[in-house]
Amino acid sequence: MYLEHYGLAEPPFRITPHTDFFFSGAGRGATLEALLYAISHDEGIVKISGEIGSGKTMLCRVLMERLPESVVIIYLAHPALSRDDILHALANELGLAMDESSRASTIMRALQEKLVALYAAGKRVVVLIDEAHAMPRETLEEIRLLSNLESNRHKLLQLVLFGQPELDATLARTDMRQLRDRITHNFALEPLVQEDIAQYLDFRMRAAGYRGPSIFAPAAVKRLARASAGLTRRINILADKALLASFAHGTHQVGPGEVEAAVRDSEFSVVPARRRARNPTAGPIWAAAGALGTVCLVALWHFLVISPAPAAPAQAQAAAASTAPTAPPPAATPSATPLLDRLLAESRPWLDNVADDRWFVQLLTAIDADRPEQIESFLHQIRLAGLEMALVRVYHLEVGDRQRYGVIFGDYDAHRDAVNAINALPAELKRYRPYPRQAIRIKPQGKSSNKG
Numbered sequence: 001m002y003l004e005h006y007g008l009a010e011p012p013f014r015i016t017p018h019t020d021f022f023f024s025g026a027g028r029g030a031t032l033e034a035l036l037y038a039i040s041h042d043e044g045i046v047k048i049s050g051e052i053g054s055g056k057t058m059l060c061r062v063l064m065e066r067l068p069e070s071v072v073i074i075y076l077a078h079p080a081l082s083r084d085d086i087l088h089a090l091a092n093e094l095g096l097a098m099d100e101s102s103r104a105s106t107i108m109r110a111l112q113e114k115l116v117a118l119y120a121a122g123k124r125v126v127v128l129i130d131e132a133h134a135m136p137r138e139t140l141e142e143i144r145l146l147s148n149l150e151s152n153r154h155k156l157l158q159l160v161l162f163g164q165p166e167l168d169a170t171l172a173r174t175d176m177r178q179l180r181d182r183i184t185h186n187f188a189l190e191p192l193v194q195e196d197i198a199q200y201l202d203f204r205m206r207a208a209g210y211r212g213p214s215i216f217a218p219a220a221v222k223r224l225a226r227a228s229a230g231l232t233r234r235i236n237i238l239a240d241k242a243l244l245a246s247f248a249h250g251t252h253q254v255g256p257g258e259v260e261a262a263v264r265d266s267e268f269s270v271v272p273a274r275r276r277a278r279n280p281t282a283g284p285i286w287a288a289a290g291a292l293g294t295v296c297l298v299a300l301w302h303f304l305v306i307s308p309a310p311a312a313p314a315q316a317q318a319a320a321a322s323t324a325p326t327a328p329p330p331a332a333t334p335s336a337t338p339l340l341d342r343l344l345a346e347s348r349p350w351l352d353n354v355a356d357d358r359w360f361v362q363l364l365t366a367i368d369a370d371r372p373e374q375i376e377s378f379l380h381q382i383r384l385a386g387l388e389m390a391l392v393r394v395y396h397l398e399v400g401d402r403q404r405y406g407v408i409f410g411d412y413d414a415h416r417d418a419v420n421a422i423n424a425l426p427a428e429l430k431r432y433r434p435y436p437r438q439a440i441r442i443k444p445q446g447k448s449s450n451k452g
Contacts, residue, residue, distance in 0.1 A: 002247035007210030013240040015233055019065055021207050023232075026196040028055065031187050034321040035063055035160075039071075039126055043155040045147055047132075048162045051327040053233030054189040055164045060128055063160075066075075067126065072118060074127045077433050078365045080134050080404050083142035087111070087440060090127070090146075092406045092435055099416075100438045112149050115156035126158040133163035133170065133333075140170070144179040191230025197221055200232070201239055212252075215243075219256040227263045258269025337376040339383075340394060340405075347393035350411075356440035358411055359418040361425075363392075363434050375405045382407070385426040395442050406442060409434075 003011070012021075022028070031048075050056050056427035064073050074093040081089060087107040092099045094114050115125055119427055127146075129135070135143075149156045160442050161167065161183075171180045172189055192200060198221045202214055216224070220242065241262035242254045249258070375394065383389055387409065395406050412418045418436035425434060 002243050005241070005247050006205075006210055006252070007212065009206075011240070012204040012208035012210070013236040013243070015236050019058070019062050022058060022062045023055075023203050025199050025203070027190070028059065031189070032059060032066065034185075035059075035187065036066055037156055038185045039063075039067065039160065042184055043158070045072070045143075045179075045182045046158075046160045046185045046187070047167070047183050047433045048160070048187045048189065049165055049168055050189030051191065051229075051231055052164055053231040054191065055232045056189060057130060057233075059189065060130055060160075060162050064128065070123055072123050072125045072126065072430055075433055076127065077131070078362065080365055081134065081139060082136065083139045086139055086142055086167070088441075089435060094125075100440060108149075109147075109148075112151060115149060116151060119151055119154065119156055124158065125156065128160045128162070130162050131164075132161040132164075133167035137170065137176070140176065144169045147182050147242060154155065165450060192225075192227040192232065192235070192419065193230060194222060197230065197235060200235065204236075204239075215246075216254045220254045223256045223259045223263070226397050227259070227266075227268070229268075231258045234266075234268055237266060245304060295421065306361050314399055325375055326435045337372045340372055340376045341378045343389075343394040344377065344396065345393060350393060350395075351395055351439075351443070354411070355437045356438065356443070358439045359413070359415055359436055360393075360411060360439065361409040361418050361439045363407045363423050363429065364432055365404060365411050373406065375407065377398075378407060382429065385428055387426070387429070397442055406407050407441070408437070 004011070014021075022032075024032070035046065035048070048056060048059065060075070060403065064075065067073060072094075076089060078089070084104055087104055088098060088100070088102075090111060092105055094111070096107075096110050096114055097112065100166045117436070118125055129143075132140075142160075142288065143159060143395040146157055146158055147155070159189075170176060171183070198214075198218075201224075202240060205215060216239070224235065224238050224242070228238055238259060239254075243260040245261045246252070246254045271296070363382070364375075379392070379394075382392055391410050393408050395408065396408060398402050410418065410421050412421065415436050422430070422434050
């Protein structure tokens with residue numbers, strides 16, 4: 001929308017990780033180099049922690065590009081798998097055809113044989129686990145056992161965990177000591193301070209093709225730093241909306257007014273103070289629901305997946321009620337996740353009746369049931385990608401001590417049919433690393449069916 005106005009070749013503040021936009025300032029470049037060294041020269045588990053939106057996934061993607069060709073990379077974006085499921089996922093990534101009913105010991109033996117063969121061929125295997133804080137404790141224990149796979153002299157599997165600060169809390173537990181002791185390198189992605197943010201904004205604009213003077217005024221950067229708490233995802237969202245506001249005003253510089261409008265249009269929760277220690281400018285996050293007026297009308301399509309629709313301000317509701325002489329019964333509050341609600345209801349009959357040996361494509365899992373808005377956004381992305389929504393299903397399952405949502409696609413006779421379906425998926429969905437799975441794997445115990 002505003003690309004031509006600012007002389008940009010592409011959007012500068014997309015929230016989807018794009019490795020050409022990797023910012024090496026604020027210690028990110030040094031962290032990347034240290035990661036590359038640790039993976040190449042060490043055999044322990046590596047952990048990277050950071051607040052949600054701090055740039056962990058971007059760092060992971062850049063790391064994948066920078067590792068040498070001799071490294072076989074396995075990227076797991078579905079951390080809420082059970083301990084059996086993670087073994088199946090690893091086997092599938094390494095091209096091992098394992099039956100769904102195979103025992104864990106059988107899969108572990110097959111994995112070791114495959115890893116020994118790869119090591120003999122001069123290959124190293126690195127497993128990158130994104131969102132590791134969402135892993136059930138029993139799956140983390142399986143990670144510890146996987147770290148024991150070794151040849152006579154070397155470890156066969158290098159493990160890298162990316163997670164939110166909750167991962168640190170989990171690993172601090174007494175029963176996690178054995179896994180914690182195997183972690184040889186710990187990295188933390190700290191929030192950006194105001195000076196970093198000014199450099200970050202300028203870097204992203206120029207990476208997108210901008211060639212003029214700095215667009216964001218110092219006062220705008222200061223306000224953006226406070227509102228974002230130094231988290232890059234929030235910075236991107238606010239900067240994008242501020243550029244739209246400036247474009248709508250017909251100006252070429254973003255001032256504090258445009259950032260303030262962007263803040264009102266966003267619903268950011270407050271980041272706990274202990275997680276903002278490095279950012280001296282970070283203060284309470286404005287969470288007032290609002291709108292950018294005509295800008296939102298122009299930008300509605302752009303914001304469809306990025307931002308949930310804000311709730312109507314309470315004061316406006318009260319004013320409307322006071323002007324009505326007799327108020328009718330209040331209308332039901334519209335659901336914030338209508339697509340998720342509909343697919344959950346429509347999927348239940350299929351899940352209740354599908355035969356255990358049917359196959360499907362696991363598009364997404366590992367989303368906590370108390371964060372349904374993330375599933376809603378993903379479902380909108382699926383629809384925009386052109387996938388046939390009649391074949392998209394959502395299930396709810398208990399994994400360990402957590403409630404999870406999962407998104408699946410299709411209904412196939414055989415494993416190869418599900419693999420073919422994965423190969424035909426749009427590129428924007430393949431980045432979530434979908435994989436084939438059987439119906440029995442998502443049924444609660446005692447609910448399996450042998451219907452054919």
